Amino acid sequence: MSARVLVVGDVMTDIIVRPEGPLVIGSDRRAEIRHRPGGSGANQAVWLAAAGVEVLFAARVGTSDRAMYENYFRGRGVVPVLAGDDEMPSGVLVTLVDPGGERSFLTDRGANLHLSGADLAEELLDGVGLVLVSGYSFFAAGPRKAVQRLLAAARARGTAIAIDPASTGFLDEVGPGRFRDWVGPADWLFANESEAEMLGGHADLDAQLADLGGQFGHVVIKRGRFGAALGDRAGVTLSLPAPLVKAVDSTGAGDAFAAGFIAALMDGESHETCLKKGIEGGVAAVQFVGGQPQ
Template sequence: MSRRILVVGDVMTDIIVKPDGPMVMGSDRAASIRNRPGGSGANQAVWLGAAGADVMFAARVGADERAMYENYFRGLGVVPALAGDRELPSGVLVTILDPSGERSFLTDRGANLNLCADDLPPTLLDGVGMVMVSGYSFFAPGPRKAVQGLLASARERGVAIAIDPASIGFLAEVGPRHFRDWVGTADWLFANESEAEMLTGEAEFERQIELLGQQFGHVVIKRGRFGAALGGRDGIAVSQPAPVVQVVDTTGAGDAFAAGFMAALMRGEAHERCLAAGIERGARAVQFVGGQPS
């Protein structure tokens, strides 16, 4: 099997806001405000590049920023397959951090909303062993149709498929049944505890793995400071704790985890080592501001 990973997802500019104290409605509050490159798919691709994986990233950006983004991704070990949009600018995400490092988001997906079948031709699968798709690509009709077409081609070719639900807020809006129907069967699912509970209606994570394992060959549940677990329809196969680290910003931690896991998997490592690699990358990601490795 080829070791190249094709990532499909959003490109965003993250505007990260860390207020010095509680927000004051109708008035000012001093804050630290920073711009960082982001987007769930972009984060995964860059973390994969940092892990030494052979990775291609397909997405849609504003036409006037396409060349800049292509150079950016190439510089981080990612092969870009970017379409330029002449109607909408690149996406922007405002992240508001609370003192614990937890986040709230305001999202303008911009050009990502116009991702279409022409942006994801079957030829992108040439030499690819795994397709990783961010759940954001399923939440709007145009990108959803384009991604479903690519996944159909992947299944015909025997290319493995990995899905990350990506957003508990959007999952709640569309409903878990719709999302699972849109995604179809896949080899891997990477979900956090909230997403797994939303998708199954179950609070206990071993039961979540069993139920999700009926649709996905392998289920990985990211449990934050409690580590992560891997299993399938027969329950938990591997569970590992996370190291204790100082949490600065949880943005992109799940993307870093998925990338660390998949990079190890494509190197042929055992699932226990893949889980450990994912946990290590996720723990590293929460120790600095932004969703991509510095």
């Protein structure tokens, strides 16, 4: 299998706001405010490059930000294939962290909502062994149509396809059955426990894997501090624990997991080694603030 991976997903600027106390409606509250690059697709691409994978990242950003983002991704070892949008700014995610550590999110996907077929030319698949698509790309009509066309071309070429569902909130909004119809058959699914339960329609892990395995050749379920499981239509085939570490920030942990797993897969490693590498990536990601490797 070619070691090159094509990632399709969102580019976001993450703005993290940590107020010193409860918000005061109509007045001020001191806060720590930081911003850093983010977006599920962007995170996956950067983690893959950090793992030594040759990775292309296709996305859409505001035209005024395009050169900046291209330089950023090249500096992180990613080959950017970014379209510029003259109408919409780049996406922004605001995270509000209360004093107890609970997080709330405000999302403006911006230019990501205009991803089009012209941004995802079939030639992007040349020399690619696997296409990794963020589920966010299916939740708006334009990007969904563009991604579906790219995936049809990938299937025709025999290129492996991996899907990350990305958001239980959006899955609940559109319905898991509709989402699965939009995605179609794929070789890999990387889901967390909540996503797997929603998509598979079962609370039992073995039943989730058996159900999802009918559509996806291999299903990986990320279980947080409990590690991860791998299976197919026969149910669970492999389950590994995660080491106990102090979690500082879970942002991007699932992206780091997928990247670690896929990097090992591209190297021809066994599924057990891939699962171990995925867990190692996720564990590393939760030990610092931010969704991309430091």
